Amino acid sequence: MDDCIFCKIAQKELSSEVVYETNEVIAFRDVAPVAPTHILLIPKKHIQSLSQLEKNDRADLMPKMYDAIDELVKKEGLNEKGYRVVSNTGKEGGQTVNHLHFHLLGGRSMQWPPG
Ligand code: 5GP
Ligand code: ZN
Numbered sequence: 001m002d003d004c005i006f007c008k009i010a011q012k013e014l015s016s017e018v019v020y021e022t023n024e025v026i027a028f029r030d031v032a033p034v035a036p037t038h039i040l041l042i043p044k045k046h047i048q049s050l051s052q053l054e055k056n057d058r059a060d061l062m063p064k065m066y067d068a069i070d071e072l073v074k075k076e077g078l079n080e081k082g083y084r085v086v087s088n089t090g091k092e093g094g095q096t097v098n099h100l101h102f103h104l105l106g107g108r109s110m111q112w113p114p115g
Helices: 005-010 055-075
Strands: 018-021 025-029 037-043 083-086 102-106
Touching (some): 005 037, 018 055, 025 055
Antiparallel strands (some): 037 102
């Protein structure tokens, strides 16, 4: 998608600190981190949000997302203390970039409920 910043990051038209990459998935550090570890995981393919994730994409993509999370959790040393994975979806979900992404947050104690 032409005007999508995450598509541009996936295509390396916009720079970012990439920490994981396969043919389908890329992960990079959030530009405005809210925790010591704040990584965004996205499908390279433009999908607007979880609510636009079709069944065949779901079956294909989600195991790859979990593989990425698993590897990054190990790399960042988060397994023991814990971490949070969240996908803000739509307006009331707090989504500001309309390309499906998962935040991987760790390195500090999280609060619940989120704001
Ligand atoms: P959302 O609010 O949609 O759940 O998350 C979007 C996230 O993308 C925010 O945490 C924001 O800081 C991050 N972000 C927005 N623009 C950029 C960018 O150009 N580069 C990087 N690395 N992160 C971005
Ligand atoms: Zn996109």
